Amino acid sequence: MLGPLSVRVDGVEQPIRAGKQRSLLARLVVDFGEVISTDRIIDSLWGPRPPVTVGKNLQVLIGRLRAVVGSKTIATVPGGYRLARQRCSLDAALFEHLVSAAEGHATNGRLDDAIALIDDAMSLWRGDIATELRVAWGHPVVARWAELHGVARERALAYRVSTSPTTADVEAVRDLIRQYPHRESLRALLADALRQRGDVDAARSEVTEGIETLGRDLGLDPATYLAGVAARLAPADDDVPRSEETSAVAHVLTTLGNRFNVDDVLRAMASDGDAARVAALDELEAMLERGELVRRISASGVLTLEHPQAPGEQPS
Secondary structure (H helix, E strand, C coil): CCCCCCCEECCEECCCCCHHHHHHHHHHHHCCCCCEEHHHHHHHHHCCCCCCCHHHHHHHHHHHHHHHHCCCCEEEECCEEEECHHHCCCHHHHHHHHHHHHHHHHHCCCHHHHHHHHHHHHCCCCCCCCHHHCCHHHHHHHHHHHHHHHHHHHHHHHHHHHHCCCHHHHHHHHHHHHHCCCCHHHHHHHHHHHHHCCCHHHHHHHHHHHHHHHHHHHCCCCCHHHHHHHHHHCCCCCCCCHHHHHHHHHHHHHHHCCEECHHHHHHHCHHHCHHHHHHHHHHHHHHHHCCCCEEEECCCCCEEEECCCCCCCCCC
């Protein structure tokens, strides 16, 4: 479904040319592995005024589709039908699994493995999501897959930027920003890539542009997360000794729990002044490098920091 609708049986593509058959398969895919009632299928394929022979028509469609995908792939169950998970695989489900597995490797510091898996996930996309899903009942799943695709592209770049960003990586982040101009984590990622390549002025410029864009388009003034990134890129202020900065951050983190974001830390240290906030950001970066914190990017694109889970420890 991550491209034109395509069916493979034992590695051989099987053509499904009839429009109603393709729509039926797409409708079953939307609730992959779940029971879909006959009434819902009829409403999805024929709308509110189905023909009087619709029950027979649906049975014929099911029979013809089974002839292509296998008789046991589409199971008849009380009240409806479902795609049998144990009899077929779905590229979108594999995509989600690979993205999740890649993030697990990245969280544990295995960036090479994370990059390999995220590349495998991205290779599953063959173009725009199947047109058969671009109807009212398909909109939610199309939106979810498209959003996850954007998140996966960002993660793939984040993994590479964490190692050694190339010019191509920088341009790829810029391209993603053009598609998602209001995603703060992308601006931060671009700034980080430019900083690592030694162009701190360009990094500051990108963050400033991001803050201005969010303020102009969404009324977010200032954009708190990017304001924190800007503070980290500002010239160093030596007014706060290293021992004090470490102690202050350690104290703040004890009040924030296991998962938090940069904004939480900055707000907690606001009363200590700008120098302390910049020092805190430096210390957070050092903690990430030492493995005392790990980054996570949520499905909505929000970057959070976490204390790594100890072996045998239950998630909080």
